Amino acid sequence: MDIQPQIKALAEKVASLKDQIGTEEATKNAFVLPFINLLGYDIFNPFEVVPEFTADLGLKKGEKVDYAIFQDGIPILIIECKHWREKLDVHGSQLFRYFHVTKTRFSLLTNGVQYRFFSDLEESNKMDEKAFFEFDILNLKESQIAEIAKFHKSNFDVDKIVDNASLLKYLKGIRNSIDQELSAPSPEFVKHFASQNYNGRITAQVLEQFTDLVKKAFSQMISEKVNDRLHSALNKENEKSTIDPLDEEEESKVVTTEEELEGFRIVQAILRRKLEKGRIIARDTQSYFGILLDDNNRKPLCRLRFNSSNKYIGVFDKDKKETKHLIDTLEDIYNFESHLLETAAFYEEENTGN
Known part of the structure; x- marks a missing residue:
């Protein structure tokens, strides 16, 4: 999910x-x-x-x-x-x-x-x-x-x-420990790197010098890795937009709003009287927010059209012909309870008939 x-x-x-x-x-x-x-x-x-x-x-x-x-x-x-x-x-x-x-x-x-x-x-x-x-x-x-x-x-x-x-x-x-060592390296942490890169005796002065070096080394390494990742991601994005710019543009136009999700939850609550919750599926498009039975395009339960200044709910008859109705608030969806339940019942009868 x-x-x-x-x-x-x-x-x-x-x-x-x-x-x-x-x-x-x-x-x-x-x-x-x-x-x-x-x-x-x-x-x-x-x-x-x-x-x-x-x-x-x-x-x-x-x-x-x-x-x-x-x-x-x-x-x-x-x-x-x-x-x-x-x-x-x-x-x-x-x-x-x-x-x-x-x-x-x-x-x-x-x-x-x-x-x-x-x-x-x-x-x-x-x-x-x-x-x-x-x-x-x-x-x-x-x-x-x-x-x-x-x-x-x-x-x-x-x-x-x-x-x-x-x-x-x-x-x-482990992440917290690493973060702590990067921001304020402990003597043990610094000695680990100093002993591998310094041949003389590790005095307090050498330890102080390597504390600063260890911080700088990790800072530079992290910065370089981040830059490499960003550069790699940017190259992939450029390749993707070059290969398929239209698909990217179409996908970006579909925006699911909280209002649509709230409407979906109301429709779910209504239809739960006849259907299992998992069978009531939302599919958003550029034109409308569709609600389907069993994620099947041939079984539309209703459509929420909230993309303009006015809100509409589209309901379906037995011929799957959509009729749009103007609603003032999301609560008005409850006025179509009987219609939604009838649509669900029709699809269930179709399944039984088949």
């Missing part, structure tokens, strides 16, 4: 709205629930996403964590949310208490901008003090999007994520 378009759209939404979000509850609704939704979990299904999940702590009853995501009746991820302006460092202990009274292997602490995933890698059923994976949605890297996708409902596998969490934890530690 490719979540890149949705998570980038959410990142844009966070950047544009955060200064208007004044409460923790607003942070949950505007930022955290859409994140849970893009992971494939139905935020309107109380058996899948449970708000205010009770996590009793010994004699202290009624303790609640903001959300718990369930799979086959078992909580697989508990989520504690804070207002987006709050620092997460002071809230880890609260989630730590909740963790050991649930059956989950994963927990998430977030303020809607920063996300920190925890597990029990060091001691069973006891949340680690340090997150094994964290990211800032306003400064996402491609590699981080790939890690986020592993928590998608269609990909979720406890054992695989736990194994991967251990690798991420060690990788993060």
